[in-house]
Amino acid sequence: MVSWKLFSIAGIDIKLHWTTLLLLGLFLVLSVNSFLILLLLFISITFHELSHSLVAKGNGVKISQIILLPIGGMAVMKNAVIDPKVEFKMAIAGPLFNFAVCGLILIAAYLSGSSNLIYSMGYWNERLAGDILQDIGPMMVSSLFWLNFLLGAFNLFFPALPLDGGRVLRALLAMVMDYVKATRIATVISMFLTILLFLVSLVSMNLILLLISIFIFFGARSEMEFAVSHRLLRKIPVSNLMRKNFLMVDENTPLDALVADMIASRSLVAFSKEGKNITAVSIYKIGEVPKQRWGRMKFKDLAVVIKPVSPGTQVVTALTRMGKEGFEALPVVDNYHEVVGCLYKRDIDTILELLKVTKLS
Ligand SMILES: [Zn+2]
Structure with a gap:
């Protein structure tokens, strides 16, 4: 996919896809009107x-x-829970x-006493076919208004x-059920609505709507693939994927000793059990603390209480919890509340890749 970087804000690259550049160029040649409107549209989409x-x-x-397509x-974000x-x-x-x-725009129009600065949608639409350079000011303001509204x-x-x-x-559904099931229901609704939109665009011979419905269709299909592949995790219990070499430390362990322990045991996360609560610290959390303070700070200064899973819990349930809590590993406890293992998100990602190839192809 060839695209050019326009600029970068807060570490996010804004890129222009070559087909968008082609479209802008084409419109510039065909009509200045459409070029200006398209430019406003892309600026609005960028923001x-x-x-x-x-x-x-x-x-x-x-x-x-x-x-920008x-x-x-x-x-662009990773399709993740x-x-x-x-x-x-x-x-x-x-x-x-x-x-x-x-x-x-409404407030500005009201304050400046020029409420006719914004054309009604019908009139704006009509004017788009005419020479918009004649009243370029109101046309640009109206365009910005209606494009953002739409x-x-x-x-x-x-x-x-x-x-x-x-x-x-999907977010509303996922608040009452697991993320994968919520995605599945949302994609079924999406497919239905998209087919409806496609039919409407055919009947009304609306080319833009037709393109949009095709775009939504493929987007929904990729979300559906995500739900299907994650569904494969449903049959797998945590005990199948958990690692038995995990790191348990005393909550008073200084960070420098903790890091040494983590390297020695190749653990990204360390756990501690004080009373009933299990607490955890990840290497990423330690990385946020300046190195010269590692000698003075302890495990418990960074630790967060983490709810464990049991060996019989389904992996997909554990994954949903990791997504919710933003933690990359969960402790696994037995019936006596003893920590018996650690479930890593990266191990789930690995098995998911393996399942996708072997079960879906
Ligand atoms: Zn959006």
Whole structure:
């Protein structure tokens, strides 16, 4: 996929896909009107995607880049199980940005006493066919208003994955059931709605709607693949994947000694058991502390209480919990509440890759 980096904000690369550049160039040659509108649309889409990405980053979800495709923007993140509360916030951030732009334009128009600055949607649509350079000011403001309104409304209120409305739906479902099941239900609804949208676009001969429905269809299909592959985990109990060499330490262990223990036992996470609670510290957490303070700080200064799983728990349930709690490993305890193993997220990822190839192909 050839795309060019335009600029970078908060560590996120904004890239222009070659087909988008082609479309912009084509429109510039065909008509200045459509070129200007398309430019405004892509600027709005960029900020919409950026809103998603910044909320994601603020909640510890990694976003590496945003690619501007002719059909819209795409914030690239790993298809992973994430906390439904975080996904909900991430999903509504984009449309909320668009609605905020609409609100600001309305307020500005009201304060400046020029409420006719914004054309009605019908008139705006009509004017698009004419020479918009004649009243370029109001046309640009109206375009910005209606483009953001349409972007926000369609993304939020059409509940199909991978659109924002679909993500909101999945997040709401995932609050009451496991993430994989929620994804499966959301994709079935998405497929149904997309086929409906496709038929409507055929009947109304609307080319843009037709392209959008095809885009949603393939997006929903990739979410469906995710749900299907993760479903394979359902039959696997935690005992099959847990590691038996795990690191238990005293909660008063200084960080420098802890790191040495972790290297010696090749553990990314160390656990401690004080009373009934199991606490954990990961190497990443230690990495956030400056090295010169490792001698003075102890395990318990960084430790968080972590709810264990039992050997009989399904791996998919454990994975959903890891996503919710943002932790890459869980302690496994037996009936006597003794720690008997450690379940690593990377081991689940490995088995998932193996299952995908052997069971799905
Ligand atoms: Zn969005």
